[in-house]
Amino acid sequence: MTTLVAPGTPTELRGAGLNSDTSRAIGAWRGDPDWVLDWRAQAWAAWETIPMPTPTTEGWRRTNLRILALDKVHAISDAVAHVTSRADLPASxxxxxxxxxxxxxxxxQENGTTILTEVDTQLAGTGVIVCDIHEAIHRYPELVRAHLGTLVPPRWQPGMPSNAGKFEALNAAFFNGGTFVYVPKNTTVSLPVRSLVYQSDADAAFFPRSLIIVDENARLTYLDExxxxxxxxxxxxxxxxxAVVEIIIKDGGRVDYTSIQEWSLSTAGFLTQRASLGNNASCNWVAVVLGGMYTRGTADVLLQGKGTRADMLGLAFGEGTQVFDFHTLQDHQSPFTDSDQLYKTAMRDRAHLIYEGLINIRTGSYGSNGYQANRNVLLSDTAKADSIPMLEISDNDVLCTHGSSVGPIDQMHVYxxxxxxxxxxxxxRLVIQGFFEPVIERIAVDDLKDRVRAAVDRKIGEQG
Amino acid sequence: MVAAPATNAPIHQSSSDGATLAIRDLHVNIDSREIIHGIDLTVNKGEVHAILGPNGSGKSTLAYALMGHPRYAVTSGEVELKGEDLLAMSADERSRNGLFLCFQYPTSIPGIQMGNFLRLAMKARFGDAAIKTFRKELTEKLRILKMDESYMRRYLNEGFSGGEKKKAEILQMALLKPEIAIMDETDSGLDVDAFKVVADGVNAMRGPDVGFVVITHYNRMLEYIKPDFVHVLIGGKIVKSGGPELALAVDQHGYQPILEELREQGVEIELMEEAGATYAREEPTEREHDPFRSHGLTGL
Structure with a gap:
């Protein structure tokens, strides 16, 4: 068992907005070492420099950011008291x-504070580390410094994948909370490691940043909620x-990653998840997105090593005026790399899905396979889906397919x-559940399948 | 267009009042073309009616129209199920009121487990109480149909062979205990063994609580499932009704004698283009005739 002893949030920060002073103050309160303070400063500068995306910015053409009221957002919330056991957690x-x-x-974690940490004693005995990210910065500085921000840097660099990185920079400037996981070489974590990030302060922003490191030939199952x-x-x-998640999988490692976003319908948020794979590493990633009035979801796999394999599954169900703005990247950087993506969504009412997925086969990635499929069902005339699958191939001897479809629910199935x-x-409902099932089926752990089915059922309504 | 063949009026049409299923002067269109030109048929519980007819005569159209398929539009006529207006009911209401259609080409739905689907169907028909006895009943029916428990974990009809699909239809029928069961060419595409299992399944259900409408264009089915009444449907009309001997006559001589008889009476029969005048006996291919052809998404 590990617990973080954190001082209370300084009262003077209450109500402070998103500015460089607050960024510094959060760093000071967290007791950041100089390199993290510098990191936050770089990030703030990046936030100020990178122009706010507009509907004419590539990758943001279908996005309306006017719903955000960044001038009114508080940068940090009051600290929440730690609890010593599950029984002391709020009922929800x-x-x-x-x-x-x-x-x-x-x-x-609630409002950026880790309020409960439970680590199986046997697990801790194997050298596996699971703790709050700030605690990790103090206790494992070398490990964290060598990896933090390597996939989602505080300042966007030319040639980096994905979009301009503005909101990722914002996360780095204010990051508060997040989970750190380290799995040593040749170690298998068979039971899921689970992180639950909860925002109960509606006036304050959430900026969690998680770092998952799976060392050579190690294995991890991770549930991120x-x-x-x-x-x-x-x-x-x-x-x-x-929110930002970096997942670093070293040679021969494997991660089964399931993320479930169930934000309230009055939440507008960014969730940037990026994984890198060393030689012969693999990951099976299932992204479930159900909540949020606006969700900018960025999910990238960087196939850096030879012989890597990434399965990327996605599932979203939208209702009301929810907007899902998904951007995915399968970045093949080495020979004999495989990626296979299947994103399925169903939109009802006036919900709107945007999907932009890119398979990038870089020079030197011969012998690679990239697959990409995006299937969308519209459950009403007013729901909308814009699906843009993209391919960029810069080497020979590769096999790529991509496809997308948008259509109504199959009335013959219903009949x-x-x-x-x-x-x-x-x-x-049954037909929609059936539509999602091929994605859920590919979740590696049966318990997690049921967890996802339950979340989907809750969202689309209980069976009659 | 057909003039009503007065001499061939169905023999048990004297009163359809109080019948389990009463069809009166039913007209059905597909895509604004009339396929059924006025059918009268009365089916009571305990009875087995066979409907024979060449391809394209409107047999399946009758079945789908009764089951409320959205593509089949009833333009006039009445249908009562236990005295209630069947045509005013939605497809699911028809089912819950005791009508069942055993499809010729059952739909495959990936992602929906057979077991979960059956449980929901039982709940819809019989309420929560049915869930308690569901397991036991299911095991018994599976045994009769020589089906393995593992079917329950498979997706609904997905990857099922022709025989497996038909057995799955019979299984659903046995569990839902309809009062009127329509079997649309259930014998088509079955090998001898599967055919025998399916026929046994149906015979096990026969009794005073259910009336059957068995649609077929082979007599083979009727050797196993003996009908009480036989109707010949040609050109969207029932042109002749009788007892089991009528099925034998059709089996031996085909439909030509009946057509000649009608011609002598001055009755003209409109033949479907796709059936042609020769009444080829080939099985229709699934693609050509499958009314479930999906125009929606592929690869769900």
Whole structure:
């Protein structure tokens, strides 16, 4: 068991906005070493320098950022008291954690503070580290410094994948909370390690930054969950935040990564997840996105080593006026690398899906395979999906396919179920569940499949 | 267009009042073309009616229209199920009220597990109480149909062979215990063994609580499932009704004698283009005739 002893948030920071003083003050309060303070400063400069994306910016053409009210956002929330056991957690978090399967470790974070850390003693004995990111900066400085920001740097660099990195820079300038995981060489963590990031302060932004390092021939199953409260009134500016996850998988390592975003429908947030794979490493990544009025989801795999393999699965269900703005990258940087992506979404009401996925086969990536499929179902005439799969191939002897589809729910499937007496809403839900099932099926751990099915069922309504 | 063949009026049409299923002067369109030109048929519980007819005569159209398929539009006529207006019911209401259609080409739905689907269907038809006895009943029906428990974990009809699909249809019928069961060419595409299992499954269900409408263009089915009444459907009309001997006559001589008989009576029969005048006996290919042809997404 490890616990972080953190001082309370300085009262003078309460209500402070997003500016360089607050960025420095958060660093000071966190007791950041100089290199992190410098890092935050660089990030703040990047935030100020990079222009705010507009509807004419490449990659943001379908995005409306006017819903954000960044001038009103508080940079940090009051610290939340730690609890010593699950029983002391707020009821909603207890319920979220208690999903009937065993964990190797659990970290619960509220408003940037890690309020509960549970690490299986056997797991801790193997040298596996699971702790709060700030604690890791102090206790394992070399390990953290060598990896933090290597995939999602504080300042965007030319040639780096994905978009301009503005909101990733914002995360670095204010980062507060996040999970650190290190799995030593040749170590298998069989029970899932779980992180739950909860924002209960609607006025404050959330900026968690997680760093997962899986060393050579090590193996990790990681469940990454995000939830948030609703704003007090529907007219209030949305709950805002930018979360970053870096996953570094060294030679021969494997990560089964499942992330579930269940933000409130009055949350507008950014979630940037990027994984790198060393020689013969592999990852099986399932991204489930259900919440948020606006979600900018960036999911990138960097196939750096030879013989790497990445499976990228995605699932989203939208309702009301939810907007999902997904950008994915399968970046083949070495020979004999495989990536296989399947993103499936269903949108009802006036929900809107944007998907831009790129397979980039770089020079020197001969013998690689890249697959990409984006399937979208529209459940109403007013729902919308813009799907843009892209391919960039700079080497020979590669095999790539990509495809996307947008269409209504298959009425013949629904009809068959109706003829067996299932009322139409039940039949439609069942067809949607069936549509998502091929994605859920590919989650590596059965317990997590059930966790995802439950989340999806909750979202689309219980079966009749 | 057909003039009503008065001499060939269905023999048990005297009163359809109080019948389990009463069809009166039913007209059905597909894509604004009339396929069924006025059918009268009365089916009671405990009875087995066979409907014979060449390809394209409207047999499947009748089945789909009764089951409320969105592509099949009833333009006039009445259908009552246990005295209630069937045509006013949605497809799911028809099912919950005791009508069942055993599809010729059952739809495959990936991602939906057979077991979960059956449980929901039982709940829809019989309420929560049915869930308690569901397991036991399921095991028994699976045994009768020589189906393995592992079917329950498979996706609905996905990757099922022709025989497996038909067995799965019979399984659903056995569990949902309809009062009127329509079997649309259930014998098509079955090898002898599967055929026998399917026929046994149906015979095990026969009894005073269910009426069957068995649609087929082979007599083979009727050797196993003995009908009480036989109707010949040609050109969207029932042109002749009788007992089991009518099925034998059709089997031996084909539909030509019946057509000649009608011609002598001055009745003209509109033949479907796709059936042609020769009434070829080939099985229709699934693609050509599958009313479930999906125009939606592929690779779901």
């Amino acid at each position: 978090l207890q319920k979220a954690i208690d999903t009937g399967f065993d964990h190797g470790a659990v970290l619960v 995000y939830t948030s409260v609703n704003t007090a009134s529907p007219d209030a500016p949305p709950v805002f935040g930018s 068959y179920l109706l003829t067996r007496g299932l009322p139409r809403p039940v039949a439609e």
